[in-house]
Amino acid sequence: xxxxxxxxxxxxxxxxxxxxxxxxxxxxxxxxxxxxxxxxxxxxxxxxxxxxxxxxxxxxxxxxxxxxxxxxxxxxxxxxxxxxxxxxxxxxxxxxxxxxxxxxxxxxxxxxxx
Amino acid sequence: xxxxxxxxxxxxxxxxxxxxxxxxxxxxxxxxxxxxxxxxxxxxxxxxxxxxxxxxxxxxxxxxxxxxxxxxxxxxxxxxxxxxxxxxxxxxxxxxxxxxxxxxxxxxxx
Numbered sequence: 529x530x531x532x533x534x535x536x537x538x539x540x541x542x543x544x545x546x547x548x549x550x551x552x553x554x555x556x557x558x559x560x561x562x563x564x565x566x567x568x569x570x571x572x573x574x575x576x577x578x579x580x581x582x583x584x585x586x587x588x589x590x591x592x593x594x595x596x597x598x599x600x601x602x603x604x605x606x607x608x609x610x611x612x613x614x615x616x617x618x619x620x621x622x623x624x625x626x627x628x629x630x631x632x633x634x635x636x637x638x639x640x641x642x
Numbered sequence: 643x644x645x646x647x648x649x650x651x652x653x654x655x656x657x658x659x660x661x662x663x664x665x666x667x668x669x670x671x672x673x674x675x676x677x678x679x680x681x682x683x684x685x686x687x688x689x690x691x692x693x694x695x696x697x698x699x700x701x702x703x704x705x706x707x708x709x710x711x712x713x714x715x716x717x718x719x720x721x722x723x724x725x726x727x728x729x730x731x732x733x734x735x736x737x738x739x740x741x742x743x744x745x746x747x748x749x750x751x752x
């Protein structure tokens with residue numbers, strides 16, 4: 529019973545070619561997050577949505593954008609991927625704000641930039 | 643200074659051993675605490691939440707020390723299947739941010 533689904537699981541894109549990663553959830557959670565995780569590093573929060581309210585981390589490059597058209601779906605757009613953007617991208621949800629509730633992660637999308 | 647710090651290890655322990663990890667956090671206003679487990683090239687999965695009074699789930703015990711600002715995870719009778727990276731996560735009252743430690747790598751050896 530998948531609860532947080534990410535597509536595709538593996539994505540290869542060319543340097544500079546826009547790419548969109550998808551996340552959907554069946555938990556009806558209010559908060560959705562996007563993380564970037566590189567090898568042997570902690571997940572790095574890029575941004576999150578509380579319902580429709582978008583919250584960008586101060587150090588997230590402008591190259592990264594996000595959309596949340598409804599409760600269930602959230603997208604990560606990388607406008608011009610560079611080699612340094614190759615990473616695992618994790619989507620997560622939590623029930624509500626203020627960090628009282630644990631996060632549920634999707635299986636991730638592994639992005640390769642050639 | 644990082645919000646959350648962990649000893650990255652690696653910890654290599656024999657089967658059946660007891661192993662403990664610590665995680666320190668810098669913000670005294672920290673609200674909630676969690677331990678996640680992440681297998682190689684997989685997503686993090688919640689292992690357990692950490693409550694002020696401490697909590698136990700089978701072979702796993704989590705403790706919180708607010709005065710010294712650290713949380714700990716104790717694994718008893720280690721199994722081969724416990725081999726993974728263990729991430730501590732701390733949240734704050736201000737906003738929806740989850741701060742991850744860099745993770746502690748555990749390998750249980752037959």
